[in-house]
Amino acid sequence: MSVKEVFDSMVLAADENDVASIEKYKEHMKKGELVLSILVEEKVSIPDEEDKYFQLDRKLSLLIDGESIYRWQDQNNVYFGGEEEEWLFEETESSLDAKVDTLIEVFDIKLPEFSLPNTGDIFDEDVYDLLDSYIAQALDEGGDKPPYDFWLVDDDLVAEPFVGGYQVGELPEFDLMGKKVLRLTQEQFDALEEAYYEALEG
Numbered sequence: 001m002s003v004k005e006v007f008d009s010m011v012l013a014a015d016e017n018d019v020a021s022i023e024k025y026k027e028h029m030k031k032g033e034l035v036l037s038i039l040v041e042e043k044v045s046i047p048d049e050e051d052k053y054f055q056l057d058r059k060l061s062l063l064i065d066g067e068s069i070y071r072w073q074d075q076n077n078v079y080f081g082g083e084e085e086e087w088l089f090e091e092t093e094s095s096l097d098a099k100v101d102t103l104i105e106v107f108d109i110k111l112p113e114f115s116l117p118n119t120g121d122i123f124d125e126d127v128y129d130l131l132d133s134y135i136a137q138a139l140d141e142g143g144d145k146p147p148y149d150f151w152l153v154d155d156d157l158v159a160e161p162f163v164g165g166y167q168v169g170e171l172p173e174f175d176l177m178g179k180k181v182l183r184l185t186q187e188q189f190d191a192l193e194e195a196y197y198e199a200l201e202g
Contacts, residue, residue: 006034007062007069014106015099022106029107036109037063044115045164054078056114062100072096076114087116127163127195134188149179153189163196 001009013021028034039061044054055077062070077090092114096104104111135146148161150168158169161182168174184192 003064003067003069007064010107011099011103014103017106026107035063035065036107037066038109038111039063039068040112042115043164043166045160045162054116056116058114060096060111062104062109070097070100072100074114078114078116127192130192130195131163134184134192135182138182143183144180146182147180148182150176150181151189152176152181152183154186155183159189163192 009021010025012018013025025034029036040058041060042056042058044056055075058074060072060074061068072095074092074094074096076092079088103109139145151159151161151165152171153159156171157167158171158174158176159165159167
């Protein structure tokens with residue numbers, strides 16, 4: 001059987017609670033003849049810098065014998081604070097198919113927990129002070145007022161409008177008509193990224 005056929009068969013067995021097939025696959029897993037694992041790619045962003053909400057995004061892949069067979073995405077928003085000064089989670093949004101979720105549960109495949117930002121230096125005011133200085137400079141030069149739809153780096157690269165955000169396109173292909181933009185030089189953008197990741201690492 002191909003890996004895809006194995007995956008489809010396991011999904012079906014889990015969904016229909018086919019005990020005999022489930023036990024057969026579990027025996028293969030126990031002997032190391034069949035290996036299921038999870039690969040995770042994560043990103044942390046701060047869409048709301050004033051309230052310090054963190055958006056946790058991750059892409060996950062289910063691997064069978066090292067081959068990626070199914071991919072999905074999860075997202076969670078967390079806030080550090082409250083009376084106990086702890087991480088407060090909101091409900092996770094996931095594109096995981098219900099049948100594959102059942103497979104993961106039935107075969108006891110451990111999903112990794114979301115990686116949380118380091119609280120030691122993550123709220124370093126230097127990051128925000130630096131960003132505020134760039135915004136003030138842009139306003140002095142007649143630029144748009146916040147909040148911004150995008151950041152524009154060196155009049156070329158279009159990025160999400162927060163520290164640690166992804167690049168989403170390039171000019172002239174990306175349409176910025178009617179959008180509010182913070183213009184940054186490459187040096188300014190790099191300085192923000194460096195300060196941000198230094199804070200993340202604590």
